[in-house]
Amino acid sequence: MLLTIRDLSKSFPGTKALDSVDFDLAAGEVHALLGENGAGKSTLIKCLTGAYRRDEGDIRLDGEPISPGSTAEAQSLGIGTVYQEVNLLDNLTVAKNLTFGREPRRFGLIDGRAQRAEARRMLEGYGLDIDVGRDLGSYSVAIRQIVAIARAVELSGKILILDEPTASLDAAETRMLFDVVRGLRDRGLGIVFVSHFLDQVFELTDRVTVLRNGAKIVTEKTAELDRVALIRHMLGRELEEVEAEQGADHTRSEARRTVVDFKGYGRDGLVDPFDLTVREGEVIGLAGLLGSGRTETAELMFGIRAAQRGEAKVDGEPVSLTSPREAIAAGFGFAPEERKTDGIVADLSVRENIILALQARRGWAKPVPRAEQARLAETYIKRLDIRTSDAEKAVGELSGGNQQKVVLARWLAMNPRFLILDEPTRGVDVGAHAEILRLIGEITEGGMSVLVISSELDELVAASDRIIVVRDRAHVAELSGVEITSGAIVTAIAAPDAGKVA
């Protein structure tokens, strides 16, 4: 065994995140680490790399006990890690991020030219054509993610750990990543792979370890498991599959009342002017490649960026949408893509996060009564199955997927007329994933209109009444009714000049 972990335990105040976990990693295998949101996957990884001090337990690398006191030490042991949501340092250039800690030096000073060359070399094979001399922060999440992966791969002499690396990647990039991972496996590295995409797990991994509530449930060969069994291990129960093949009734939308109407809406350099009509109770999907301008479209509609041209009408009345406040007043809601920077308020409790937008709308003078707050928090913790010890826990201490659910809860509590969800299922586990899709169906039954941005085409197909395809900052196609199939979307994204890479 390359790596053996025995009896690893770790507690946070109020939570036992890991409870005597055993884990083995062989050289030349890809080992999936699975579990619900909050099961303890990220914590296990952080204990392994020295980011957290473990309470108890024994870790051996090549039979030698190790106890990395810092991540730097783990790196020097040959453990490369992509942490969940940590996309390196935005304020440094791509090159500096990639070579950080191992900068090429001449006469003791960092050699910038060699550094950039080295960075370009590291990025080869990821199909990324970017200027490595630019700040990482100026690139999209996806690119940052790939850079983080490239860095971790370079650092991994023996072990590569990937904590939800594919959450913000699309299909092409995921395929590329898999090729890289397989190459490393063949070179004898041990790879830990965390993901909520079960398809990817079945496609890539050799073995699976499932955690539930901080305890190890099972370790099996991937080939010997089927999907249903795996989900049962993770959830501890059967999952009623709600994502029926044709979830939404694609035919009903035309007849409905128009709620919001955008005409020639756009901003130079951001999104080309587009028309969009949102009808009552309708789910609109926004499909496109990474960086195609979907988030920008949403931000424009919600007033985070002001539109330069075009007008928006709500119920036929023109409205100005130059700030989120105005958008909220018009009955909009928006769960943003980057939950850490734009979504959660980390130090506030789950309860406070859930009622935050509600409170902002009511104004400061009319506080939401405490009982009402508690009721809302209870409701949504239960409804979205948010894993938290209680409603007063700080949101920053929740696991990634649970934070996502809190942001969703905030907007559901507002009961908006038009809800924009940017990657709502990113990082949430299978159970919650299904729950969110079911919720979308449920709220649209009640008349709410939803716009969903997602990189998962299956999800879009399952949920949407209509799909807008975005390419190069322009809305290029609209599919509705029976046209909505994965194939049609892919074609629309690629056409007409399929040769040009986005």
Added chain:
Amino acid sequence: QTVGFSQIGSESGWRAAETTLTRQEAEARGIDLRFSDAQQRQENQIAAIRSFVAQGVDAILLAPVVATGWDSVLEEAAEADIPVVLLDRRVDSSEDLYLTAVGSDLVHEGEVAGQWLVDNKPEGECRVVELQGTTGSSPAIDRATGFRNAIDGAEGIEIVRSQTGDFTRSGGKEVMESFLQAESGNEICALYAHNDDMALGAIQAINEAGMNPGEDILIVSIDAVPDIFQAMANGDANATVELTPNMSGPAFDALEAYWADGTEPEKFIQTESRLYTQDDDPMAEYEARKDLGY
């Protein structure tokens, strides 16, 4: 003629009066005064003098914030043949480097104040509390020394507490309050304050403690700002030693003589450290001073 004036700052009413008087004097004599406020910083003063030298002024007035550290910049002025007159405080550089210094003797001021107390103290033991100026500033050091010189020989005078009140009214008041707590007020016989502002603050503290400043506790301080005369007229303060803010008058006199025929003045022109008491018609003194910009 152009004269550069590097003033310390505007940290007190006395300082403001000195600035006002210097401006008035310059105007009366038809001198073009370049004024620079250093905001209590020596480095700003040095920079200002360098700038004056670079501009080629005809003379420089310097009210130094501290005694040391002027050698090299004064040398620069000397090299450029620009006479420098020191106002109000002296420096420890060689005397060749400046034309003259106008000012009072700070130690002497302390001595005058101390002597007054020696002469006027009540019978028997006299426990004195002292309000010091800003720790480390030369007036604080010298006025403390002078006072001690004067009371050294005298029987029965003892300084029981001494603390800094930072030359400010609120500092004087706050520290006096704690003195009154710590020394149970009626055992204090006199207060010596390094400047009038602190004494004025202390007078309020004594009043508020239900005692009678000027009688229960004798009060002697230095500077002779207008407000202390008012306090004296009310019988709240007993004596003050004058530090005249008109330093520039003698300075311009010396400069004009020097420009005219190169007369070298004496190296130190000492202004009088006159003692004022309640007998000196304080109201008239107040009226005379109240418009000088204090």
Added chain:
Amino acid sequence: MTRALRRCLPQILTLLALVALVSIFFPQFLAISFENGRLTGPVVDIVKRGAPVALLAIGMTLVIATRGIDLSVGTVMAISGAVAAWTLAAGWGVFPAVLLAIVAGLTCGLWNGCLVAYVGIQPIVATLILMTSGRGIAQLITEGRILTFSDPAFAWIGSGTVAGVPVPALLWLVTGIAVAFIMRRTALGLLVEAIGINRSASTVAGINARVLLIAVYAASGFCAALAGIVATADIRGADANNAGLWLELDAILAVVIGGNSLLGGRFSVAASILGALIIQTVDTGILLAGFPSEYNLVIKAGLVLVILLVQSPNLSQHWHWLRMEIRRQREPKPIGSRDTR
């Protein structure tokens, strides 16, 4: 209530420890007597003397909760004091004086708030500008001298008493309670904390961060104006040069001793006020103990460091960890680990 008490417990304990320490050097420290209609004694002095810093700390707490800082409060004290004295000297009476002083403070706060919220200048720099130039404005009003007045009604604010209690002490008590009440009985506290922790997320959630930011700086200006009025009334004169000099640092210190994070977020006004009292106890204690003045700074620095060290959450973590380690050493090895050699 109990939660608020638990939040302030470290500060209360620190204060008690300090009182004990000062009492060693000055045994009559806790003595309080009632003379000519007013309470007197070192403790009374502390609650009175601590008024300016306590008032400043109230406003500063809010500013710091939004992840800002207000370096200009000392200067604003000088400005509003100068305005009050000027108004009194012009013979307009007490109410206009107080009113104009407060208006001056609010204006300064609005100015800071606009620089931070609209122009987007970083709080330290934005308020540094007013800190340097504001004293000039105050001096412009007083023309560099100490502008004195003899209005007994105004002086009462500084040295009067109500039922024996000094007015400045009442002032911070009332202001503190009012601000805490407003913050906690309305949603303001929550919204302020939210923009302090994550401004961009708060904006997306529909909070009007700009208006709130301006409001907290205005509140800080208001508190500074009150402090300036107290300081001016106390010495019956506006000392534009020295009023509030370096008090901004004491105020910030008070907020931090109160356990509030400089990185914004959760805040407690009561704890900040306790912090101000702790600082004043240190200051008064040094005076009462009668050390030579050149030791003042070192003693203060030392005490402050000790207080912060003791209150540091990390230290308690270290303690916890140390205790666990020691216990683990004593306990027999768990069965799983055979490899002792």
Added chain:
Amino acid sequence: MRPNPRLYPLLATIAIFFTAYLLCWLQFPFMLSTRVVGNLLTDNAYLGIVAVGMTVVILSGGIDLSVGSVIAFSGVFIAVMLRDTGLHPIIVFALLLVVTTAFGAVMGAIIHGLAMPAFIVTLAGMFLARGAAYMLTIDSVPIDHAFFEALQDSHWRMPGGGRFTLIGALMLLAIAGGALVAHRTRFGASVFAIGGGPDTARLMGVEVGRTTIGIYAFSGLMAGLSGIVFAIYTGSGYPLATVGTELTAIAAVVIGGTLLTGGAGYVVGTLFGVLTMGLIQTYIVFDGTLSSWWTKIVIGVLLLCFILLQKSLLRIATPVRASSEG
């Protein structure tokens, strides 16, 4: 290829400085003499040096309020040591640098070890250093030493009568050295990383503790060096010297285009920030008509103008969001 947007604040600062200098020159033709230029370097040497340390601290997202007091302490330390012991100045300098560096390191250790905000720890450090200076002496102490006078006098006379002094040169060296440390060493990279986010930096393998200690030690070292320069400049030690210099230094760093939130900036920018502050001072002295209070107001207003100009230049240069350019 367009320059990295990160360069814009620096470019803006430099542009504004030269424009301002031009304006001053139009009003006072004498401003362009080598004397004024020499003075600008000499008079701001101590500020420039201490600002280098401050830049590194601010780049890491911290702040160091103790530097003004440390400079004062250094002057007093040197003066008292030279007066009371027979040690050669060089040895005294070395001792001093060890003391101030250790002082900084201890502050860094407290900041990291106890997770206390830098603002507060260095505020206590500020009280402590000045208190220590008082305890050495409350008097101002002149420095009389042949070697010292030689240091004071060493300069190169530029054409036009201006002096390019040793301490001016020392400042430029410090800037160059600081730039190398910040931008071309692994330590510097770690500083930027911590400024970008301590948690992320830790996960990337930065030894946050060691780096934090290093950062404040460096600032202490620079403050000590600045203290030496200040002692040479004034030829004395004075415990009340350089009150408030930390704020001037911070302002200079910020004008120089470094973000107070950390993680972005250039040491060279700080040089221009310092020179800008010096230019404001020089302008006011040249003008010579401002009263004490107007001096303060004008300094504030000019500061504001610089910052506003910088902001608006940046706004013009960069589109809505860095990420939104095509």
